[in-house]
Amino acid sequence: MKRKSLSLLLALAMVFSLAIPVSAAEAADTQIVILHTNDVHCGIDQTTDEETGAVTNIGYAGVAAYKAEMEAQYGADNVILVDGGDAIQGGPIGTLSKGSYIVDIMNQVGYDLAVPGNHEFDYGMDNFLDLAENRAEYPYLCANLTDLEGNPILDAYTLVEAGGVTVAFVGIDTPESFTKSTPTYFQDENGNYIYSFSQGNDGQDLYDAVQSAVDDATAAGADYVVAVGHLGIEGSTEEWKSTSVIANTTGIDVFIDGHSHEAYDQVVQNADGEDVYLAQTGTKLANIGKIVIDTATGEAATQSRTLTPPPSWPR
Template identity: 30%
Template sequence: MHTNDLHSHAEPFMDRGRMVGGFSRLGHLIKTIRGNTPNTVVVDAGDMFQGTPLFTHYHGDVEVSLLNKIGYDMYTIGNHEFDDGAENLGLQLKKAKFDVLCSNIDTKSQPELDSVVKPYKIKEIAGKKVAFVGVMTPELERLSLSLGGVKIKNLDKDWIEPVREVVAKLKAEGITRIVAITHCGVDFDQQLAAGVPDLDVIVGGHSHTRLDKPIYVSHPDGSETIIVQTGSYGRTLGRLDVAIKDNGELDTAQTKYRLINITDKIVEDPEIKAYVEKKIEPLLSLRQTIVSQAEGDFDNRWAMMPWDSALGDLVTDALCQAGKEYGATICLHNRGGMRGRIEKGPITLEKVQEILPFDNRMSFATITGKALLSALEHSVSGPAGGRFLDVHGLKLGYDPTMKRGSRLVFAMAENKDGKYSPVDPLKDYKVAINNYTFHDGEGYDFKDAKKIVDSADRVAIPFRKYLENHPVVKPQTPSRIVPITDGVLSANRKDEVLAKVKNTVPGSKVQLLAGTDRGATSYGNGI
C-alpha cells in the first residue's frame, strides 16, 4: 500500500463538494487491510510536510507521529520536507519508527539527517528478499532554497547513476526483486525506469498525479517496470498486489492495482482521530475567523491547467495590490507556491494559510522587458506545474508544441489606460514577485533587477488584507494566459483573416492581434 504528497492534510477536507481524506480514515483502512492481508508493506513517497497550519505550527512533528501511529514501513524524502530547513528535517525524522530511504542525495553536511537516511532497505516478504530503494527528484536544488548543503549526487553528469550503482550492488548480492520509492514525478520516473531496467516497481510522488492505472515501461528483454502514484493530500490509498512467477520474475499480467478513495464511508480510527483533534485545538481560531466570501470555486489544478487559474488570478491581484505603493503594475507567482483551492462559501483565515502556506515574502523590483519575457518563456517551457506562473497585469499566449525556449507567442503588458501593448525588451517594468521565485527558485533569473524592496510580511498577510477589503470575491474566467496551437497566432500568415484557435478555455474571449512576425505588434479589443 502506498501514499504520496500528503502535505500535512491530517483532517478530512471538502473537495469539490465531497468530504475526503483524513489520517484517521487512512489509518483505519491501512490497519484493516494489513490485518487481513499477509506480506503487506506500507510506504510513502514523500512530501508529508507543508500545506496546512499544522506544519506551520508543529514543524513536522505531527506528520511523523501520524505515520508512526498508522504503521508505515518506509518512506522517501520529498523536496518540501526541507521547507523548515535541513536541520529541522533531521530532528523530526529522528523520531521516525519507519525507514527513511534516499539513495541519490548527499546528506553529509547535516549530521542528524545523515544518521537516519539509508539508500535502501531489504525486507523478507513471503520467504523472498525484496529491496526498497529511495530516490529524490534531480530538481531538488532548483526547488528548495533551504537545503543546508544537502545535494543531489552526480547531478552534473547523470542523476540516475547513483541509483544504478545501488541496484547493481543489490543484484550482486542476489536480490532480484527491487522496488523504488521515488519523489521524482511521473516524467522522471519513466526516465528512471528506462535507465534502470532492473526496477520492478516504482512507487512515485511529487507530480501529484493520480494514476488510476499503472504506467508500464517496457524493456528490450521483454520485462516491464510498473509505475504507480496516488495523487495528493491523502485523497486515495494505492494498493498494488504484486504477483511473482515460479521462476521469480514479476508477473505484470497477474499483478493487480487500484486506488481506494478515502471518503466519509470509511470508519475513523479513534486513536488517530483523538490525536489529530488535540493537535488542532490551538489552531481553531484560524478556522473560526472569516475574512471574505467566495461566490464560486477558485480552482488551481496545477498540471491540469495550462492557462491561468481562478485562484492564481485572485492571488496575483492581491499581491500586486500590495505592491502598488512601490509602483508595481505586474505580479508573477509560481503555481507551486499556491496550494489547494477555495470552495464557494466562507473564506477563513485557516484557508488563507492553506492557500499560501510557505514562509515566502514579497519582493518588489524593477526589471527589464527582456528579463520579463525570459521569465515568461521559462514559465511555459515545460508542462503546467509548480514552475508555471500565474500573472496580473499581463496577457500572454504560448504554443506548447514548439521547442523549449521558443514557445512564447506574445506577451502584452497593461498600460495606465487599461489597454495592453507588447512587452518591450528595452523598457523597465515594476513587478511584484514572491522572494522564492525572485531568488532563483524553480530556475528563474532576476539577478539584473534594480530598486529591490523585500517585504518583511509573509505572502499570506497581504492576501488576507486584500480579502478583508473585498467582502465578496468572484472567480474570473481564465483570460490572461492562453495555450495556442494550430491558429493564426502561432503561424501569423499575413494573408489570413480568419483562423481557428484550438485548445482554448471554453468561454474565453478572442483577442485581436496584428503583426507579421511571431508575436504581435498591436492589441485590439476582445470580441
C-alpha cells in the same frame, strides 16, 4: 540469489471494492501488498465535498483503517506501507511543528519506510535529519543524496522480508529539491553547496546512483526491487522524470512515484526493454495506492486504487 521474474498485469479500471478472490490464508502464503501514499502535504484529516458529501481526502485515519483491513486479509507481515515524500509541509500543523507532528502521526499509522520529497527540507536540512534520525520510527531512504565527497546522507535501500521473499525498496528524490525547497538549506555559511542530489551530466549521475543502489540490493539478496521516488512526470525536469530513470536503468520491478501530484498507473520499459510498473496517487490522500505482488506467479497488479473510501472506513 537469482531474482524472480516479475510480469505485470495492469488493472485498466479503478476498482472500488476490497473483494479479492483468495482466502486470507492463501494470501498470507503467496501475496505481498504494498500500500503507498505521496504528496500528503499535511492533509491529515478526512475531507468531504460540501455540495455532494463525497469524500475527497481519506485522511491518515483512513490510511490506518485500510492498512488494518489489508493486514487482516493478507497477514500483517505481508503488508508494507510506504510514502513517496512531501508529507510534512503544506499546512499549519506542519509549519508550527516543523514537520514533527506529521512524523508522529505517520509513526502511529504504521509506515514502514519513506523517501524525502523536496518539501521535507523546507524547515532546513538539520531539522529533516533530526526528524529522520530521532523522530521517525521508520527509515527515510535516498540513493542519490550525498555530500560533495559522495558519502551517503541516508541509506539508499532497505530489505523487507515478506511472502517468503526479499523485497528491496530503493529511495530516490528529485534534484529539483535544490530550487523547489530553499537553496540555502543545502549550502554552507559561505553559500557553497555541500550536498548533491546526483544532478549532473544530463541525468546520467542520477541514473548511475539509482543503478548502483539497485545492483547492491540485488547482490544483497533481493528477489524484487521497488523504487520509491519523488520525481513525477508532468512539469518535472525531463532527465529527472520517473519515466526517464526507468528508461535508463535495469532491475527495477515496480516504481512508486510522487512530486507531480498526478494519479496514474502505467507500464514503462526499462533500458533492456523490460516492463516496469509505475504508479502515483495524486495528492492530499485523495487516493491510496495498492500493489499486489504474487510470489507464486511472479505477477503484480493494482487490485484497487480507491477514490472514495468503502463503507467500512471511518466517516
